[in-house]
Ligand SMILES: Cc1ncc(C[n+]2csc(CCOP(=O)(O)OP(=O)(O)O)c2C)c(N)n1
């Protein structure tokens with residue numbers, strides 16, 4: 050990709066190289082046949098074509114029909130995101146690809162474990178914020194907490210930001226999971 | 236991911252058990268395979284043993300596994316049937332990687348069977364173990380390690396289905412040695428249940444087809460830009476293309492991979508487009524108002540400078556691969572489907588319409604034609620490479636007229652482009668070249684594969700002296716199987732294409748592009764048991780070419796050509812279609828390419 054913009058992107062043709070649109074975050078839910086090497090193919094596709102992966106989750110979700118669900122959070126311009134979707138769809142073991150991020154018909158959740166060290170005022174404040182975020186304390190020492198928190202990625206980012214001045218030590222996140230609202234299965 | 240799952244094959248009535256090796260052979264026969272290209276080794280010996288007892292399969296023993304892959308590509312592309320490769324584990328598999336990627340890039344259906352160390356040794360760095368499926372994952376359309384003999388028949392049948400349907404490509408099956416020895420009942424193709432829900436779409440969306448036809452009908456400067464997808468879609472696709480071109484009156488150009496889809500003798504033929512394509516084809520692409528891209532992918536060798544690519548046109552893109560559409564260039568009407576099916580649908584939708592009056596457009600095209608973009612300076616003393624290909628084309632017409640089909644393969648370099656410019660193709664599947672990957676060493680083994688498939692045809696590899704040395708040993712295969720291929724070397728002593736770029740883009744610093752030690756190709760041919768011929772002057776060329784054509788044995792022809800000829804016309808990197816350099820501007824070449832272009836490949 051080059052950064053140069055065309056003097057005049059004439060006619061109906063616009064080009065990905067010169068695409069002016071903003072980058073955005075996107076979440077793809079990918080239903081795959083659960084067999085060895087599928088994850089490698091998916092991840093290899095991203096690295097070979099220079100797409101980035103912000104988070105990735107994967108597990109078998111339907112044992113009876115041998116399918117797994119891979120949820121990938123990525124970032125790119127419209128053209129790149131369309132390519133990602135099409136390229137994923139080409140993999141023989143991929144059954145379905147959904148773009149779910151930003152779609153109100155889908156919900157996204159993530160789980161985070163957050164370690165905060167501190168005493169006195171900071172410790173009290175951390176606990177107070179945790180309550181507001183409905184985070185659970187799953188481990189505690191005299192000068193530390195480990196919180197467990199679920200929510201949309203934004204909520205977890207916010208929590209991290211607030212904990213940073215209060216002694217944030219370490220964060221472990223699962224990556225994003227997603228599912229469609231309503232009674233239907235995809 | 237959980238462990239490998241086993242999908243049991245459908246029960247067979249006869250409880251006849253076959254070993255894995257026998258299943259491989261039986262499945263190949265049931266898939267209609269008649270030939271495989273291979274090389275034995277420890278991890279495939281059980282399969283070789285089973286082959287020993289199977290007269291319906293012809294095995295062609297190559298001299299290097301890369302040769303097996305390219306031969307299978309030549310076989311596949313000249314017949315429309317999948318090419319089959321059988322190689323051993325470790326180095327056998329790694330040697331086959333280049334042709335596998337080549338087949339992926341050019342959408343050639345291949346089924347590659349590799350042996351693997353026994354399952355209990357996998358992961359232990361055993362002798363001749365390598366992670367074949369890991370190495371080839373990004374090199375194949377699909378690959379699979381079969382750990383259970385009960386999965387084997389399905390895996391093979393499914394491999395043929397995947398390799399040949401949708402956008403064709405290479406599929407690899409890695410079979411551990413113990414799986415080749417284990418036995419279970421065999422499942423024939425009709426009874427197998429595939430493990431994957433892979434079902435590419437063949438028919439185009441009718442609404443989009445109508446939209447496309449309306450757009451074409453309204454065009455005043457239309458162009459059909461066709462690629463290898465039309466060849467891959469089979470001879471009926473080429474027929475549909477010819478009919479649709481005839482109905483619309485639109486000019487036709489093709490990519491390197493699409494040559495032969497529309498006959499070079501056809502009235503609407505503009506020639507190949509792209510970096511070394513026809514002046515009129517590139518100008519027509521630039522100035523058209525409606526572009527119909529069928530089975531092509533807007534490769535950088537075709538588009539030139541992207542932001543100046545055909546700026547005023549509406550674009551219709553027909554491709555079986557949805558990811559090809561909108562990848563490089565935005566299109567206005569996208570139709571996912573098989574090139575042949577969609578062209579037939581378009582022809583139906585065109586119905587009884589009369590072609591629009593395109594005479595002003597044709598007048599403009601005739602103006603570009605008059606510029607004579609392929610002109611070169613002739614010589615009485617040295618053989619110009621363009622002249623050599625022109626004579627080769629002319630002198631093979633007799634064979635063609637006498638009912639002997641002519642097939643051409645090439646290596647990679649200037650000679651490849653001259654072959655594309657000066658040899659003309661009138662039918663699909665007659666032209667085999669490494670387009671996407673640009674693999675030097677492709678042409679000779681490809682010729683072997685073509686000749687195996689078409690024993691009576693005249694098969695010529697138009698070669699460069701550098702490329703041909705990469706897989707020269709396959710001439711030995713040709714000798715062994717009495718395959719009378721002709722290796723026609725345009726010997727300019729240079730890696731000509733590299734030399735040309737160094738001249739134009741790197742200040743005439745010819746860094747390591749000259750081979751000061753070349754073999755005597757005539758003696759080399761003789762050493763291999765083939766026939767060696769040499770032509771050094773234009774005066775003797777015709778007679779020598781005729782001698783080559785009439786020799787019923789493999790021939791290496793050392794055609795000594797002008798050493799410093801440049802391949803023109805040329806769209807310099809970073810320039811637009813209407814910025815072509817022609818031979819008569821060659822003096823200013825260096826100054827015509829700007830710094831930006833020099834950074835591109
Ligand atoms: C395997 C491989 N290595 C390197 C290249 C880069 N390359 C492209 S053309 C060329 C020179 C080819 O020389 P020759 O076969 O003599 O053909 P000519 O251009 O002289 O006709 C080279 C080195 C390539 N295409 N393939």
Ligand SMILES: [Mg+2]
Pocket residue numbers: 648699700701725726727728729730731
């Ligand atoms: Mg050369």
